[in-house]
Amino acid sequence: MKTGRFISLEGGEGVGKSTQLRALSAALRARGIDVVETREPGGSAGAEAIRTLLLTGAADRWSQRAEALLFAAARADHVEKTIRPALQRGSWILSDRFVDSSRAYQGMGELTDDDILTLHRIGSAGLLPDRTFALTLPEAEAERRAHMRDGGDTDRIGARDSTFHQRVARSFRGFASAESDRVRIVDASGAAQTVTMRLLQGLDDLLP
Ligand SMILES: Nc1ncnc2c1ncn2[C@@H]1O[C@H](COP(=O)(O)OP(=O)(O)OP(=O)(O)O)[C@@H](O)[C@H]1O
Numbered sequence: 737m738k739t740g741r742f743i744s745l746e747g748g749e750g751v752g753k754s755t756q757l758r759a760l761s762a763a764l765r766a767r768g769i770d771v772v773e774t775r776e777p778g779g780s781a782g783a784e785a786i787r788t789l790l791l792t793g794a795a796d797r798w799s800q801r802a803e804a805l806l807f808a809a810a811r812a813d814h815v816e817k818t819i820r821p822a823l824q825r826g827s828w829i830l831s832d833r834f835v836d837s838s839r840a841y842q843g844m845g846e847l848t849d850d851d852i853l854t855l856h857r858i859g860s861a862g863l864l865p866d867r868t869f870a871l872t873l874p875e876a877e878a879e880r881r882a883h884m885r886d887g888g889d890t891d892r893i894g895a896r897d898s899t900f901h902q903r904v905a906r907s908f909r910g911f912a913s914a915e916s917d918r919v920r921i922v923d924a925s926g927a928a929q930t931v932t933m934r935l936l937q938g939l940d941d942l943l944p
Pocket residue numbers: 747748749750751752753754755756881882884885894924925926927928929931
């Protein structure tokens with residue numbers, strides 16, 4: 737029986753997750769692997785509807801608690817409708833963000849990391865990726881890339897201040913230290929192809 741694998745790409749805004757998701761999918765398909773590309777918030781019809789609620793509107797549209805619950809609800813639908821069926825078919829899932837984004841963005845304020853993991857246990861039976869890559873870049877380079885892409889037109893959460901985004905980056909580094917089997921830091925600097933090679937090396941032990 738084929739074994740599906742679940743890989744997530746994480747990191748702050750503009751580090752190159754979406755670019756690498758496409759490149760890594762292509763590299764895995766070239767090896768004959770069936771790949772499903774997906775993203776969070778989103779990845780299923782219900783979760784995409786919640787994405788619009790989460791990422792548009794005023795900065796104070798949602799309380800910290802309501803925001804965390806909406807992300808967990810979107811993820812529950814995404815896991816049930818898209819991720820688990822694909823893994824059961826033996827496909828690989830590549831997700832642009834997953835629960836570690838909720839831990840980094842929603843779990844360091846009014847709610848704790850434990851709170852976010854509790855919501856994840858309730859919503860998604862605690863499903864975790866087989867491997868998570870946390871892409872890292874110096875803050876100025878990530879901002880430059882994000883600005884080149886959208887000219888400063890960021891979404892409701894991306895628009896938060898630099899202190900918030902620095903804390904998010906520290907959180908991802910902390911997850912990699914605490915859960916080194918699953919979460920690997922990947923240097924996202926340099927040419928996109930070089931970064932893809934680093935990701936492929938980080939999958940050596942999972943590739944058939
Ligand atoms: N290695 C790279 N070198 C230079 N530019 C890059 C590289 N990788 C991606 N980019 C460019 O940087 C911008 C941001 O990349 P991308 O959208 O993939 O980042 P992201 O991490 O998905 O961002 P976000 O979380 O904000 O959606 C894009 O314009 C992309 O073309």
